[in-house]
Amino acid sequence: MLTIDIGTMRNLLLILCAIALSTAELQEDTQPRKFPDGFLFGSATSAYQIEGAWNVDGKSESIWDHITHRIPCVLSNCDTGDVAANSYYLYKRDVEMMRELGLDFYRFSISWTRILPTGFPDKINEAGKNYYNNLIDEMLKYNITPMVTLYHGDLPQKLQQIGGWTNPEVSNWFSDYARVAFELFGDRVKYWFTINEPKETCNQDFATGFKDLSGIADYLCAKHVLVAHGKAYEIYNNEFRASQNGNVGIVLSAMWYEPESDKDIEAAEDAAMFEWGQFIHPIFSETGDFPNIMKERIANRSAEQGFPSSRLPKFSPEEVALVKGSADFCGLNHYYTFITYRNESINGLYESPSYHDDMNVITYTPNDWKNTESASTNVPWGFYKLLTKIRNDYGNPPTYITENGFDSMADGIVDDNRVSYYKSYLNAMLDAISEGSDIRLYTAWSLMDNFEWGTGYKSKYGLYEVNYTSGKFERVPRKSAYFYRNVLKTRVLDINFEPDMSVPICEEN
């Protein structure tokens, strides 16, 4: 006789529920679907993840250079970004790949320490400036729009030594650096992302070492990241907007938290507010400031724990005003959906005080959403629900999908899982657009395999595979590159499209 334990039963119910949701809420249409006129497609990378040349031509050490050089090494295989995908030397090939795909834009980041080796604007490194000028000019030669992230994880180590993102002065260090970038590149760069993923920046235990001070350091960091962003936005408005006429915003990582049952709706909302609400609310809500739930919960817990004041730092009224509305668009990176609940099993689960203890929810990924060769889960309805919530709760801001993609531990270029992921996520995005979400662009993460932070080179997100063993870092298009290329060419999502990999991608141009 077949017996099913309660855990398995719960998982089965969740899966049935997920299937029901996905079919109920996403259009079942398998007809090709057109993207709106003017919709832009691109792909993205970041400096530390692809450039290599970590100590070349005057570049100084970033926190990731520092941490990956620790002895004993901290990552499996002792991976570092010392060479990464070697893009410092291979940027022309990178632009060629953008042309092969037919990208409208490419989102890359500037390495702070390549431009300002001291971390401060006292000395601009000419070689760093030249590298980004060359990359930008090469893209513009082929009508590919450069979109630039100013900060993507790689703080100057010198600034880390004096507190990094926990030091209130960091908002001036960052906005001084932003001014230099606007001055150097703003004549040609019209899309700026100040900071990639504040949440990960502040909770990046690995590189920042804030782990032991969770519930304190991560909140200080969150406040300073927001003020830094606000100052950079203000600088652009006051000093550059009139002459450069660009767009400036921030990139938030936003997951979807699905309540496990009706009892867990509040828990799922708390998770969303602690995870991405802490950054979207200060910028995009009508009131500004951190979400109320964070302010109340952390103040109460701090008092119970014997702290004389809340561990969540306060914004001054001037800071609230500086940050509120400080974005021309809302940049969203979306990767995961989690099931979320809260019950008595949470007591004592998290260290106290800590961010997770304050958030006070349990999240998990049902086994059946996982597959062995990937950490990604294909839950497009989570993406749809996230986009719908942002439209409804934050006044339908112009939204840029600044990252979305599928990772794989598997080698090889036939990446059917990734193709199917892109199909279903683009479909979910089209559903949100058809219901009124003001989504203007989509960015596939990533143009090529690269250094995937804590998992080094094991985890691959590339539309192009990078050969790390030949010494030449050849880039080879995967099936997903052919698929994406077709979307760009036709401006249509055709779920039934089967890429023909026998034709070299360059000949399709």
Ligand code: BGC
């Ligand atoms: C980051 C990328 C990273 C990607 C996949 C995003 O959180 O911005 O740098 O590679 O996720 O993990």
